[in-house]
Each structure stands twice: as C-alpha cells, then as structure tokens.
Amino acid sequence: MPFSSFKVNESPESFRRRHSPAGRLARFAEWRLATIRSRSVVTIGCALVEALLHSAVWGAVMMAVILVGEVLDAFVLRRVVRALAARSEPLGRLRLKTVLSGALQAGSVAAGGVILWFGDPAPPAAFLAVAFLIGAILNAGVAVNHCPLPALSRLAILCGTLLGLFLHSFASGHISGDVLLGTALATALLLYWVAIFVRNIWRSESVNMRAGEAYVKGCEAMAAARAELEARQAALTLLSEVAEHMRDTVIICDAEGTVSWVNRAFTATTGFTAEEIIGHPPGEVLNAEGTDLAVAASIGQAMREGRPLRTRILNSSRSGRELWMEVQTNPILDADGRVLRTISVERDVTEDQRRAEELAAAREAAERSAQSKSEFLATMSHEIRTPMNGVVGMADLLCEADLPGDLGLYAETIHQSAELLLRVINDVLDLSKLDADQMSIAEVDFDLRAVIEDVALLLEPQARSKGLRFEVEMAQDLPGAVSGDDGRLRQILFNLVGNAIKFTSRGSVRIEVAARGQAEDATLEVAVTDTGIGIARESREAIFEKFGQAGPSVSREFGGTGLGLTISRLLARKMGGDVELDLHHGPGARFVLSLPLTPARGNEGAERAEPEIEEDRLAQLDVLVAEDNRTNRLLVEKYLHDRVAHLRFAQDGAGALALIRARVPDVVLMDMSMPVMGGLEATRAIRAGPGPQPVIVALTANAFAADRDACRAAGMDGFLSKPLRRDALLRELSRLTPPARVACAL
Template identity: 30%
Template sequence: MFDSISHWRRWFQNRPDREHEITINRQIISLAIFVYVWLIMPGFAEQTFEARMIALAYLCAASVLSIHLLARPGISVVRRVAAIGVDLGLLSIGLYAGGEYVTILYPFYYWIILGNGFRYGVRYLYFGTFVGALGFLLVTQSAEYWLQNQPLGLGLLGGVIILPLYAATLIRSLSQARELAEQANRAKTQFLASVSHELRTPLNAVVGMADLLNDTSLRADQREMVETVRTSSKALLALIDDLLDFASIEAGKITINSAPFHLSRMLSQVREVASLQAGAKGLRFHLHVTPRTPSFLLGDERRLREVLLNLIGNAVKFTEQGRVDLFVDGAPTRNLVSLRFDVSDTGIGIEASARRRIFERFTQADETILNRFGGTGLGLAISQHLVRLQGGEITVESVPGRGSTFSFTLPMALSDTQDEREVDLQDVEVVLLGGDDDQLRWVEERLGQACGSVRKCEDVLQAARILKSPTAGQIQRRIVLLVGDRGLAVISSEGPLKLAEIEAANPYGVFLVGAPSMDATQPVVRKSVSAVLSRDALLSDLTAAMRFVRGGQATVAVRQPLIRRRERSLRILLADDNRVNQKVISRILEAGGHEVSLVEDGEQALDSLERHSFDLVVMDLNMPVMDGIEATKLYRMASLGERYVPIVGLTADATLSAALRAKEAGMDACLTKPVSAPVLLDRIDELTAGQPQAQPVQVPEATQVAPHLGSHDLVDFGMLENLKILGGETFLEEVISAFLTDGGVILDQLQAAVDRGDVPGFNEQVHALQSGSGNVGVHGLAERCRRWRPRSASDLKNHGGEIVSGLRSDFEAARSIFLRDYVSKPFLIIDRRPSDDH
C-alpha cells in the first residue's frame, strides 16, 4: 500500500503540467460543498433540493475527472476542456439558482479562468473566458436578482472578459521569457559539452601514455613522477567535470552515490595534488589525520575528493606565503562516523561582511579578487552544494590578513568491506627524537620487532642527516617520532627552525607520542605533526597512521601492473579519426594482448566489419564522413541474425545525453575520454565473456583488402600488376586513362542526376562507375558505389550531394596515385562541373 502511494506521489511530482493540483482542489471543494449542502445548510425544501442536486452533480463530475486522470495519466486536451466547462458551467448554474445568497462565489470565475490559463496557456484562458462570460451573461439576463441589478451585472461581466484578456498578455510575456531562458540553458549546456570535449581529447593522451609508461621499467623516482602525472591529470579531469557539475547543479541533477572506499587512499591522492599546488607557490602543505579515523567508509568518494580539492585549491590561490593545512578527524560509533575536515591557510583572510557572500555563484569576496587572483567564483558554490547533498554544511572562520579555516562535518557509514591485510612496517625506519632514556627504551621495545629499524638521534641535525641519507636493504621509508616533552620542544614556538630542518629532509611522516603536557587538538600540534599517537596504543596507532601515509596500501614492496595481459587475445576493430587517440588506445589494447585493426571513420568501420571477423569494436562517437552513432545503427540493422559483435563507444562528451544516444544506437557501453587502461580492458572482458572468438576470414590473395582504406589501400596494386603482365605498360596506361576520363564524366552526370532528382539515372551511373573502378583495381571506390544506392527521391535529395562528394574524393585520390605512378604522358580530363566564374 505504501509503495503504491509513493509511486503516485512521485508520478504527480514529475508531471509537467501540474493538472493533478487542479483535480485535487476540485475534488476537495466539491466534497466540501456537498457536505455543507446536504448536512448543514438550512432552508426551504425547494431551495435545498436544487442546491443538493447541483452539489451532487458537481461531486460526480469532479470524481469522474479524477478517475479519468488516474486511468489516463497522460496529457489530455479533452479532459482539460471538459474540466473548464464543468467548473464554470456549474458555477453559473449555482449563481442562477442561489440568487443574492451565492453572489460571494463570483470571484471563482477569475480563479478558474486564470488558474487554467497560467497552467496550460492562453488558448485555455480564452476558452475559459468565453465559457465564463457566456454563463454569467445568461445568469444576468435570466435570474431575478441580477435582472434587478443590471448595472452591477454588466460591470462584473466586463471584469470576467477584460481581466483575463489582460492576463493573457502577461502569460505571453512569461512564456517568451521562459523560452529565452531555456534556449540560453541549452546553449550553455552545448557550450559546456563542447569545451569538455576539446579539453578531454588531449587529456586522453596524457592519461593513456602515463598508464602505459607506468608499466615499463622505471627507477623509483621516475615511477613517483609518473604517478604524480597520473594523479595530476586525473585532478585536471575532475576540474573539467566541474564545468558540467555547475550545469547539473542548476538543473538539480547532481546525485550522491554511496559505495565502499578507502579514505586513506583518497587522502593520499589529495595530498599528492595539494603538495604540487602548494609547492609551485613555495608553500607547505600538511596533512594531519587522527589515529581514530577509520579508513574504510561508505560514501561518495568522488564528491568528497572534489570538495577537498576545491577548498585546498582555493586556500593555495589566496595564500602568498606560509602554509595550507588539512586536518581530518573521525569519531566512530557502532556503524557510523562523524567525519570532520578543516582546511586552514595563512592567506589574505576574509572580511566578516563577505563570508556569506563567498558561497554565491560567480561571486568573490571583493571586486579586486578577480584581478589579483583570477578564478570564476564557482568553486565554493559547488563545494557548498556537494557538502549539503551529503548531509553537511561548510562554515568559515577567518581573520583578515592572517588566514581562513573552512570546516565541514559529514556523517558516513563504516564499510562492511574491510582490508584484512595488516600494514607491514618492516620497510619503515623510525627515527626517534627527544625523550629521556626510559621513554626511548620503552618505545624501542614496542616498535623494535614490528618496524624494520629504530634509530635514536641526539639532536635535530643528526635526524636530518639520517633522513637525507639513502635507504638500504628492505628500508623504503623513514618517519620521525617525537618522544615526550623533549620531542615536543621541536615543534614549540621556540623551535620553528628545528622543525624546518626535519621538514626539509622530507620524511614520510612526523609523529608525536608521550607528551601529556600538550593538547593534541591545539593548532600548533595539528600543523606540525601528521598524527598524535597514544602511549597506551602506540603500535596500533602507528599502524593506522601509516595506512594514511601509504594511501591505503598494506605494503609497497610489490607493485601490481596497471595493465595486465588478458587471458583471451581478441580481434578488435578501433575506429577513431584522431591519430593521437589511435596511438594511445591501440597501445592499451595491444598491451592487454589483443590484435588491433585501425580505421578512421564509421564508413571504413562498416567496410571492415563486412569483410572481416572481429570480436569487438571500439568506436569514437564523433568522426568525419560517418560518425559512430550512425555507423552503429547501420551495422546493427545489417547484421540482424548474424553473430553478435559488442561495440564500445568512446566520447569526450561527458553529458548523460551522449551516453543515451550511444545506447539507443545499439552500443553496448560508452566510456568517457580520457579512458583509463584498466577500465577499458575490464569492460572489454565483461562484454566478451563466454563469447566464441572470431576466426580470421581467409580471402584470396589477389583480392584481399586491408581493414582500412588509406590513400594507397584505395587501389589494388596486385591487380594493376596483373593487367600489366596481361597487356604491357602501354595497355595499362590506356586502361587507366580511359577510366580517369570516363570517371570524370560519370561524376558530372551523377551530380546532374542529383540536381534533377533522377533516382534511376543516378543508380545507372553509379553502376557504371562501380564497374569501371573495379576493372582497374580501385576497390575502395567500387565498394562505395555498391553500398551507396538511394532508394527514393527524398533519399537522393537528402544524401545525394554527400554521396557524390565522397565518390569524387575517392576518385581524385585514385587519380593522384595513377598520375604519379602509372601514367607517363599527360592526357585531358574534361571537368563538366559548373564553374563559379561567370
């Protein structure tokens, strides 16, 4: 029952015309009138009977209209017209029968007429005005009360006519304004999609080549640089997505998708990007995560990452010197955690009067911000909206000239999917600093077995020398553990230079333990160390902290390749007109163990699919000559009843409409550029699982055609050699010359047939061109002639010019080859195309 109610509620909310609102109002009003007339209203028997009959008729009519709406929920012009007639007709009858006692109902004329006009448009307003004016005119000319008050009746009749007609002008203005707004919104969406496409296409090469480079033999520092390129390019991709997010936010289409994710891994990625941004301006970025923060959560990792990168990027932009800090704390309960994030900077700060305004779209704190720092004013608005969607709220504290802190808290569920691998500390060397002998001995006892090495230092300079020295053996990382109040002195106000010495040595983390005199939540601690470890749970806290340092990895000893060779080697056709994309995608597919054939447009893809057998097609949606959408539709129709070949679409258009177009065309998947290697290969595995592999089609050697038609693949050179052997070079030249002369004439006749709309004549000339081109081995042109045969005059009118242009292009390509390689003496080719010169 409750599911049914929820279904109807959702359906009513999604109706574009809000007809259900009028229907519900009508049902309630008719029921109220019925109850009043039958149970409450006093009066004489004759008056009561008339009123009851009118009330009963109105209730019955309202019920019929309500039932019809439920039975036929679509838009119904007849139902709208009938409803207007029922409302105004029974209102007029009521005014006639009730006399002066019901004159108070006169304003309902305006309510009914204007309500329908504003909901459905001026046509219904005019119809309502006609019905209402006609009904009220009959009342004024027949009812005793209105005959005695003719001037009043005529004045009110004028109001029923004049006011709705005036309202019609307002409705037209509103409709025009709404249409202009919708046009502007469509133009904005198209602009965003175009910009996204242009940015994603070159970024596809960056992401793809970084994935491929990551699987080559690299040194540790080179691999770190490659990983930084990958992370930064993905961050750039996320920023590009902000363009589309803004449009989606305005349209109310942003949704939160909860899934298990590693908070530690996500924060590690954020730290890599933020460190690069901050380092480029000479700033320091610091991440502090409390040990109690759980690593495995259930939430929208992508949206959370967007918010953090927006806030951190904003902090870096408005900070000229100093630092940017990210503080993360999670207070877990049974299955929930309250996750708090603070992003602090030492930048220009924000005036109190501007703090509310900075979350508005396209708004800066003051007019000079745009000139000094640039930006669109969208970052904070998007972040605020995303945080609210996740159940939180962004707040800001700021002191002008000293910096700002943006904070938000999100409720998240703990993930049932836990990484059961223990964090291996055998590759970690712990550098101890501070502490007395008893404290240091106690720390060594607890960490000596778990960690690869523990070394004590007398002072900061010795610790810095150790940190800067190369690692040896199994040691891969070094961390600094500040012990007790002596360790605390390193980060106290008296020792900023001491801390700078350690930071310059670039350890993987600086931790503090055993300093009861310092509150772990104080800013000086949060901004100096990666985490404050509990003395009673030192090893477990360090293990949890190292998980965040490593980005969720249990160990760094073994690196899994991004691109693994697949168990099945498939024959894949790749259709893409962009040479860079061809190189990247084909290398990814070949790295996965697949055999790749390349074509440059949808037409060439159809030719290859007809001649050869493939296991799968990867096809760009936007290509010249014939795009991927049209090619897919044609192939699906032509291959009905044959072996099914999955098609994966690629597009730089990240909008939902692009994915829907691909699905409607018959594509099995649509991936957005830049596509990562694992995602593409995994999707191919899913689509071809359990599918028998294609066997190469054996074609006789003399007529075998390459899978794609480049300039040389257009001509069968083997056939030309056979003609040369048959009759000699002179004979070959004569055949070619005749083909070039006749071909030029045929193309002119084809264009003339298009201009006349002559389908039989067009097909006759196409057949002649097909025969002639086949005789001299121009199989690409012959194949175009075979496939391009218009079936009707409208088909010829719509596509004839394009067909002739394609045939002429292939003919000119073949002509260039023949004149260069086979024809030794010039000859005349008559071009009968009309000249532009007069």
C-alpha cells in the first residue's frame, strides 16, 4: 500500500494528525520522496533502451530531462515537508507548490515518452513509450484519493501526452495503421487494467480508512472507559479512605438490613469489632435497655422502604456505656427503585444530649421560677393592695368629711402618702407585667393634642410651684385623631415630664411635639427638655436599668424607685417606638419619645369612654358583696349604703351562693381570693345554676392580664382593681346595669 490508513497501536491523536489535510499532504510528499529511487531506475532503464534501439544522444537527453524534473520535484517536496513540520507556511500555498512541482515532474516524464515515441518508427519504440507513460499514469493514479490536486495535475499532463501521441501519429502517418491500431488497443487494455488496479487500491484504502476510524473510535471508547474506570476506582478509593478515616461511624447494610461493612470509627466509638456486627441487624448488637423501640422500628422501616431518615437513638457500647447517636440513613436504589443497600452515618452526640437535657432541666427550673415569681407577685399584690384598699378608701372618706384644723391636714397627709405608696406598687407591678410580657396595648382612637394638653395641665402646677417656666410647643401639622393606647402614652409622658420637673430646681421644662414622615410611615416625636441637674456620662446607661438612677446622691436627694424611665422605655418599645437620651444636649437633660403614628380607625373612645354615673338607676339596684376582709366590706358599705336599694354582704363564696339562692341580686361584687370558696369557683357555680343570672364584677388585688382572662373565663362581666375607688365602682355599676336590666330587676 502506498499509504497506510492506520498503524498498529497508533493513538487516536496520531491517526487524526496523519489523516488531516496537512498530514495527507505530508505523507504524499514523503511517499514521493521515498519512491524517487525506483522511478529513477525505471527512467535510466528506458533511456538505455532508447540508446540501444535508436540513438545514444536521444537516450541521454531523455534521461537528463526526466531526472531534472525529478530533482526539482524532490527539492520542492522536501521544503514542503519541512514547512509542514514547522507550520511556517499556510497549507494552501504549500499545496500549490506541490501541484506546480508535480506538473513539472509530469512534464519531464511526458517529454521522455515523446522522445521514446519519435525516436524510432519501429513498433518496439512505440510500445516502450506507451509502457513508460502508463507506468507514470499508474504511479500518479494511486495517490488521487489521498492527495488529489498534485495527482490530478500529473494525470492530466500524462494522459494528455499519451492521447496527443496517438492523434499525431494517426494524422501524420508516422506509424503504420496496423501498428498504430494494435498499439492503441494494447494501450486501452493496459489503461483498463491500470484503472481496475487503481480502483482496488482506492477501495482497499477506503476499507482501511473505515477500519482505522473504527479502530480510533474503539481506542477512544476504551480510553474513555479506562479513564472512567480509573476515576471511579480513584473515587471509590478516596471514598473508602474517607469513610475509613471519618470520625463519624459509618455502617453499610444490605437490602435485608444486615450489616455488611463498618469503618474504624465504629469500633472506636462502640467497642464492637467489625466481625461482631457484620451479618447482624444493627439494633441486635447496639440497642440498650433504654432504647426507644419505636425509634428503632422507624429506622428499620425507613431502610426497608428506601427513604432517608434522620433521628436520634440511644445505643450501648460493648462496655455497657450508653451512647446517644444521631443517625442519618441514606438508601442506595437500583433503576427499579429497589433497595440495594443503606449507608448510615452516625455521630456520637452523647455530650450534646446531656447538655440538651441540662438545658431542658434549667429551662424547666426557670419556668418554675418564673411561675413562682408570678405567683409571688400575685400574692404580694393581693396582700399589699388589700390593706391599701382600706387605707386609700378611708383616707378618701376622711378628706371628704371636711375635718377641722389639723385633722384635715392629717387626713390629706395620709391620703398623699397612700397615693405615693400606691404609685410605687403600681410601678413594680407594671415592670413585672412587662417582664412577663403580660402587658396589653390597646388600639383605640383618641385626640393626640388633648392627651398632651391634659398631661401638661396636670403637671404644670408642680412646675409653677417650683418657680419653673413650663412650655409646650406642638407642631401645626400634628394630627388630631390617631389610633393607639392613650393610657400608656399618658403614663410615659407623666414619667418623662414628672422626672424633668422633679430634677429641675430652676430654669425651665419644655415639651416639644412634632410629627415626622408621611401617612403610614409617620412618627410621633415628643422631646422633654429641662435645665436641671443633667445626667453624668458614666450614668447614662444606668438610667434605663431597673431601679437605676443617676447616682447615690441623686437617689438620696430626690428619692424614687428608679423605675419610671425603665417602664417608659419598655412601654414605648412594646408600642413600636423607643425612649432615648439625647447625648449631645446640655446643660440639663433631654429625653425623646418616638412612637409610630397610626391614623384613626373610626373607633374613637370605644374602650376609653367613661359612662356617666346614673344615680337614679343605681338607686334601684340590689347589690351583693362577697368579701372576706372586714375593712373592705366597711369601705364598700360606705361607698354604696346611700346609693343602692339593697346591699348585702357575704364573707366567702359559699355564703354568696347561699344568699343568691335565697334571692338573686342585680349585681355581685365578687372578691377573687376568699376562704372556703374563692371568687372564681363561686362564679362558675353561679353560672352553672338555673334561672336568672346576676351581673358579676371581680374585686381583685391581682393586676396581671392572666387574672382578667381567668375572670372572663369563669363568667364574670367586669373587673375592678384594688385599691377600690368610689367613682370607678359607681361607673362600673352604671356601665354594667343598663335600663333594661334594671327594669327586669324591678
């Protein structure tokens, strides 16, 4: 074969490189250079025959012409081979050079054939010329399908020369007709066999080419398969090393759920060797006495169903030590979804479990502590407010008695001291409710300007009495009706403005009110500025802490619990705002309250409106009071004895039930905490009974939202906190006893 399609053990890269356009041209040039010797031998032989048959001169000329063409062709082809190797010239230019050199070489061969043809008119010379040219045609034809342009140029020149010789001889009579005809027939036959030979070579090369391509593809497929196999082997080796050296336990189970492999960490963690667990279900070896069998069953079910699972289970080591393991099962499925194996990664979380149990115990203890605190505060609230109810109530009555001289002063002093003590108690309870997140925030419509003016109106006399200037400035664009908790807003303003007056000896107290932003994003900003003692830099953080003040000397001079700012900030934050100290202001102090401004919703005064006291209506009521404290009974009797039609008393819930069975009153004032039967139990018993039902109002010293909820749940209609105020009692009776109920009572 002049050109080999592929070589044994040839790489795909080499095959493609040899069969590329540049590779084909290089192989064509190399083949031409390799066969130059054989062609020269043929040329020299034909030249000798010419010299013997006709003329030595013409034989020498023939040999010289042909060899010159071969030398020039070889010179060009060598340069082409070097240029292809160095990639120093474009492929098109090199191909053109081979076409030109091939044409030159073919022309020299054609010239030699002409010399042989015309050198002697005898038939042997013509036959020799034909054989010489057909040999050259054969040599050119075998390269047509491999490097077509140079081969076709040579074929065109050689075939044209052969045809031209026959036509010239036929026209000129250089060779007799019989000899010419015989020579033509012989030439045709030779060309036929040459064509068959060249075609077979082409077919053979095509077959070899397809075989080479198939071989290359097979090599590539094998290389890819080998690479994939090596990659998988490397991955498996890596995964095996990872699994083997993991600190977590790795357990591989087969489709039946028995262990087929474990890593080193399994032995290090559990103490069991691989031989002791392989072939057994994991739970058979690892389950402890305290293992939750439901959890173990869920792991087994997940493995059988081929679904992942993450859980914790209590295991036992070989030494009997309990191990809490976090288990993550990962199923491996076949193409049909059947379980092939399950890989379980388990981590020792014994310490985490212990800490979690300790945290749970600590949380439970904290919850019990919080519950105890709430119960303690509720008890203290009741224990303090119950006697305070008598102190405040009796002080109110004494102040209203128009006592002469110093007696009136004494009564007023008692009243003011009781109010101050009650304020301290309320501060502590408010803080407790905020800490327990039991402080409720109302959402009602109210007049913002009116609230600020009311606070200023109530506190201005205190400022004036100390000789302070008291100024209020409200922005023109301040909205009128807004939605929120006006009561808590009043409380915050009372704390801030009250503190400003309290800690200012001379100068002024100023309130500035403005609205920032627009529409739904608007913010209320109230700045309270004073020219008082100010706040030392080292005390600026402490003033918002519980029971914190600006320093021991301030506490001794001005007194107070130190809860006002703490409660104000907590309330403001619960309402979506804040209270902050202006660190750049001085002398004096400047506190800024910011709250979101919500537009009014059309329920103005829905929960804040206080009903008028309907004296005529109250005068027709039958009221039963269930109260175990004698002072409180006396106080209610003083409040109501000349206001209602009938007034009866019971010392506990059981006594109240007996009186109700005898005659159902219009209203029951029910203390929540009483001996024998408490107020909640008595209320539930009343609501469970047949017939008419009275209005039941809770009298309680407990101030938490949970207490109000308990009262509502038991069936109570109203709620009055102790210390009990006469106006609050009368308004609640007016609110809960509309004319229709009074008419029914009559």
